[in-house]
Amino acid sequence: MGRNRQAVSSGSPLEPQIGFSRAVRAGDYVAVAGTAPIGDDGSTVGLGDVYAQTVRCLDIAERALEGAGASMADAVRTRIMLTDVTQWKEAARAHGERFSAVRPVTTFVEVSRFIDPAWLVEVEIDAVVG
Template identity: 50%
Template sequence: MERRRVSSGTEWERTVGYSRAVRVGDRVEVSGTTATDDDGEVIAPDDAAEQTRRAIANVEAGLSEVDATLSDVVRTRLYVTDIDRWEAVGRAHGEAFGEVRPATTMVEVSRLIDPDMLVEVEAVAVVDDG
């Protein structure tokens, strides 16, 4: 089966040995994605909801490169550095996914790679090529 990889262009992909997203057949796996802009800078350092929106937008951009959309997402994982912000993160996730309503897990972690990062999002999509 063909393997299609998406690169975000960061230096870390080659060093760590990962891809932004990988599609094999009808399945797409999107790596942990944070709220960074096109220059790799963290946006909204103290706003968990806005970071969630941006991270999901970045997930969506990766999906689009392998002919998938947010509507194809069947699973997300949300890693947050402060579980007390769960409602803001959850609402932003709900805004993005609406009736898609993927299976979702939210987990508090002690920290992410940058102290300004509050949220990291992973996604799994299944594309109906029907």
Template identity: 50%
Template sequence: MIRQNISSGAVWEDLVGYSRAVRIGNIVEVAGTTATEGDEVIGKGDAYAQTTYALQKIEKALLQAGATLQDVIRTRIFVTDISQWEAVGRAHGEVFQSIKPATTMVQVSALINPELLVEIEATAIIG
């Protein structure tokens, strides 16, 4: 099968050696995605805004891979403060209310930047 690596252009991709998303066959895996644009954190202090922005970035990567949000079967949500679960869940629900992928939300001790509150991964299978 042909492998398609999708880049977001982030400087970290070459430094760390990863792709924003990878498609092999009809499967697309989207890497952990945060609310960053270059070195800037979008929605500082706002878990809802960060979740919304990360999901927009995920959708863009999916589209580049030939998938849509409708193809998402699983998301994984990492938060630095589980007490913010309702704000994160609300943003996730606004995108996935009718799709309803399997999902997991867990608290982690930290993300790569202390201003980041949320990181999200996604798996899609193109029908």
């Protein structure tokens, strides 16, 4: 890794298996990978509940940002991926609770599925520190 590059792990067993980091900081830029609603015990949080799953995704992403020396206030872009985009308002409610003062650019997209069919949403965040 370059001397200005810092990788942050969330402890997911998938990280070494797949070969990815939860977040990477390169200089002032921080990218948080697609973050699923996984509990500390490895189970899916908020089964069937887009809002609860989005909150969990944002909690994990926030910890990753903090591990890279950033915060939610540094977010410049978020991506919300849903298996059913008609439920976007539930994801938007959770997003708005965290970002109403920050107002990063954001995109909501529908995807066909995630690795685990119980996951209804994943979140990505890009941030610039400073």
